[in-house]
Amino acid sequence: xxxxxxxxxxxxxxxxxxxxxxxxxxxxxxxxxxxxxxxxxxxxxxxxxxxxxxxxxxxxxxxx
Numbered sequence: 001x002x003x004x005x006x007x008x009x010x011x012x013x014x015x016x017x018x019x020x021x022x023x024x025x026x027x028x029x030x031x032x033x034x035x036x037x038x039x040x041x042x043x044x045x046x047x048x049x050x051x052x053x054x055x056x057x058x059x060x061x062x063x064x
Contacts (some may be wrong), residue, residue, distance in 0.1 A: 002036060004028065008058035011040060011047060018042050022058045 003009060007025045011018050018040070026046070027039035038050045 002052065003038060003055060003057075009038075009040060009055040010058050011042075011050065011054060012056060013047075013050070013054045016047055018045070018047050023047070 003025050005025050005028060008022060009025060010020065010022050013019050021042050023040040023042040023046075025038050026041045027048075029037050029039070029049075031037060036052055037048075038052070038055065039046060039048045040050055040055070
């Protein structure tokens, strides 16, 4: 699954201080190998160079 800017995602990276937190994709970058990496903004900062495998879609229940 690929993500687009403004998508809400949850980061799963045990080495990140934002592990398990929900954030918003602010930038999508393509590597020279054709893979996408993402910049994700959180309430307390941001994480750059996040691979797609470390992201999952956030629940869309907040809007209901």
